[in-house]
Structure formats: structure tokens, C-alpha cells
């Protein structure tokens with residue numbers, strides 16, 4: 001328990017609030033007791049006997065998160081006692097000093113992303129949280145396509161984190177800017193945190209989970225309190241040009257439902273479902289040859305490995321830590337490519353007709369689709385999910401299970417963990433979507449860079465659970481055709 005209770009007289013109320021804390025919770029007692037996890041306490045300031053205490057929380061379980069400030073005067077203790085009370089509270093609230101208070105942040109706002117509310121959302125909901133947490137903000141608004149790339153390319157390396165008020169498009173630009181930085185590895189070591197104001201917001205869903213993935217205040221809390229988590233990124237190599245991809249590459253129906261619905265952005269997220277149904281009616285096979293350098297093909301083994309990593313029974317994640325210091329001694333050049341386009345040794349060609357391919361990392365590619373349920377943040381592997389061209393009814397039957405990743409267990413859904421893969425188009429087709437950006441469907445190859453990039457995370461792992469392994473009795477429902 002805290003050394004003593006503080007009585008806070010708030011102007012409008014006659015009865016003072018009684019504040020106390022344990023190692024894990026702040027207790028706010030008035031007529032009843034509100035318990036706030038210390039992780040959600042972000043700031044406490046006092047001047048003589050006046051106190052301002054800030055936390056991010058929910059009024060009701062189903063409400064989005066919001067900033068609450070308790071402001072008043074403290075009558076029952078002296079200023080120096082109050083000082084010590086605050087300093088212990090904040091020490092505990094910032095994980096015993098493991099999380100730096102008052103982070104120095106570069107904030108990049110895309111006023112043009114999603115429904116174009118990024119700047120307003122930042123000003124109204126996010127900035128007050130960052131200020132209450134005494135963060136230092138260096139704010140810039142993007143003025144054009146490619147601006148985030150330019151900013152990232154020459155970013156100073158001494159920020160504690162870069163905050164992107166955007167969707168996945170600006171994240172893609174930022175990582176590619178890092179790749180062209182004078183010191184790429186050091187640039188990738190600066191943690192990114194996203195305030196989800198785009199359309200799909202896949203990275204935010206993966207970091208914060210389905211419940212909080214679109215909650216901008218939960219995302220702001222992660223900016224203040226998140227710990228650095230290393231994540232794999234990929235090199236997408238096409239016509240000799242190397243592009244960094246942080247999330248996914250989509251082909252066939254999976255590309256059509258994203259890029260093919262770009263003109264329907266006004267719809268918001270439902271455009272992806274519209275694109276899926278339209279693609280299903282057309283039911284065109286994806287004319288590619290897919291080959292991969294596989295590490296694991298057995299879904300049961302992947303599921304077991306995932307569970308072991310989650311329970312930390314085996315050490316498969318690079319340890320989560322406070323933001324790593326930049327070092328002059330580390331190798332600062334971008335890792336070289338390991339595989340040439342002509343490399344054949346250990347490569348397998350998939351010899352079955354394909355409806356669509358998704359390859360990438362992070363469970364969700366959108367709110368309706370957990371494409372990679374067993375992906376791990378930094379195992380150095382890319383997950384390749386292939387929907388074989390079975391039948392319309394089979395693919396349609398899988399759709400309702402999409403948000404929970406249930407298609408993973410379907411026999412016609414092939415799942416491969418690999419170091420690299422390669423695609424050769426068999427006839428001219430439209431496009432491949434790389435993190436949702438358009439690329440022509442010409443021959444390309446993708447390989448992983450283990451733990452190259454860094455994001456802020458509340459958990460130290462992707463916030464999603466894979467669908468349970470089917471039992472003998474439930475297995476049949478995955479077999480419909």
C-alpha cells in the first residue's frame with residue numbers, strides 16, 4: 001500500500017477524493033472505489049498543495065479509452081510528503097523506472113489518411129495525453145505523398161520514438177525512408193508507434209489487439225508506456241529494386257480486394273468485404289508460380305511452437321526491452337540480400353492452382369481478417385498463406401471465420417513458414433499489393449530480415465490468439481467444399 005492516503009479536494013465536489021495506491025493499482029475512493037491499473041497512470045504534478053493527476057482509462061468496460069485528470073488541493077499532508085507520494089507513485093507507474101518518463105517524440109501526422117481526421121484526432125485526444133505524460137513533441141504534418149519517406153530518410157537518431165498519426169501507407173513510407181538513411185540499422189532501432197487514423201490500420205491491430213486497435217487513446221498510452229519490441233521486416237525485390245515491406249504482400253483476390261477497391265475509400269473498411277465478394281463471384285485463379293524456401297509446413301507444429309513462445313517455454317522472441325541505446329559500434333548498413341533470383345537449392349515450387357496468396361507477419365491484415373494467426377514478431381520467418389482454388393462454396397464457408405483466423409485449419413488453406421519466397425507470373429495480371437501499396441505483378445522475390453525494425457508494444461508479442469486446434473468432433477466443419 002502507499003505510505004498514506006491523500007485527500008484531494010476537487011473544486012466542484014464537497015467530499016474529498018481519497019487517493020491511495022498499491023504496487024499495481026491507483027485507488028480513487030469517493031462513494032465507491034475506482035481502481036486504475038498503474039500502467040494507465042501517466043502523470044502527476046504538484047505545486048505546493050495543488051495536485052493534477054492524469055490517467056488513461058475507461059468509464060465503462062465498453063467505452064473507448066479517454067484521458068482523466070483529477071485536479072484539486074491536498075489538505076491532509078505537507079507539500080514534501082506529497083512530493084514523495086507522487087515520486088513513488090510515478091516510479092511504480094513507469095515500471096520501476098524501466099520506462100523512461102517524458103519521452104522525446106517525433107510526431108508525423110498525415111492529415112490526408114483514412115477519413116482525413118488525423119490532425120483533429122491528434123489535437124483533441126492524443127496530444128493532451130502526451131503532454132500530461134510530459135513528453136517532448138516535435139510535430140510535423142505531411143504535405144504530400146512520399147513526405148514521410150523523406151522525413152524518415154534524414155531523421156535525427158536521438159528520438160525515443162516516432163509517432164505516426166496515420167494508416168499503414170505512411171508506416172510503409174517511414175520504413176523505406178529508414179532503409180535509405182545514412183545509418184539504416186540505427187534508424188530502424190528507433191521504435192515506431194502508430195495512432196490509427198488510416199483505413200486498415202493493420203499494425204495497430206497487431207500491436208494493440210482487436211479491442212483497442214482502433215482506439216486512439218489506447219494507442220497514445222502505448223506511446224507513453226510501450227516497450228520496444230523487435231519485429232521482422234522483409235525485402236521485396238523486383239526488377240533489381242529493393243523495397244521494405246513491414247506487413248504483407250497480397251496476390252490474386254487478396255490484392256484485388258485492396259487495390260481494386262481504392263476508388264471506394266469513402267466506404268471505409270467495408271470496401272474490403274465488397275472487394276472480397278466481388279472477387280468471389282469472378283473466382284479467377286491467380287496465374288502465378290509460387291516457390292519458397294520453407295522452414296515449416298506442418299500446421300500442428302506451428303501451433304505448438306506458437307503456444308510455447310507465448311508461454312515463454314522457449315525463447316523465440318528477441319527480448320522485449322526499454323528503448324535500446326543507439327550505438328556507433330553496431331553494423332549500420334542494411335543487411336545484404338541472402339538469396340539471388342536464380343537460387344534454386346532448397347526451394348520448393350507449389351504445384352497447385354491458387355486463388356490468392358497473402359505473405360507477411362502480424363496476425364491481422366484488417367479487422368475482418370486474421371490471415372497469419374501463428375505469426376511471431378521476430379522469428380525471422382515469413383508466413384505464407386495460400387488459398388487453393390478449391391470451390392466458391394469452400395472459400396465462402398471460410399469467410400465468417402476470417403476475423404478469428406479459423407481458415408488456418410481448413411485443408412484447402414495452405415500455410416508455410418519460410419525464409420524467402422518467389423513469384424513468377426504465368427500470364428499478365430494486374431498487381432501485387434505490398435503493405436496495401438500498388439506494385440505491378442512482375443517477377444519478384446521476398447526475404448526476411450530478422451528483428452530489424454522496432455515498434456512500441458504493451459505486451460511484447462502480437463495481441464491476438466490463434467483459433468483453437470480442431471478436435472475430432474469440430475474438425476468436420478473445416479472440411480466443407
Ligand SMILES: Nc1ncnc2c1ncn2[C@@H]1O[C@H](COP(=O)(O)OP(=O)(O)OP(=O)(O)O)[C@@H](O)[C@H]1O
Pocket residue numbers: 110111112113114115142143144145146147165166167168169170171173197198199200201202436
Ligand atoms: N498531405 C498529403 N496529401 C496527400 N497524400 C498524402 C499526404 N500526406 C501523406 N499522404 C499519402 O497518404 C497515403 C495514405 O496514408 P495513410 O497510410 O495515413 O492512410 P490510409 O492509406 O488511408 O490507411 P491505410 O493505409 O491503413 O489503408 C500515403 O501513401 C501517403 O503518401
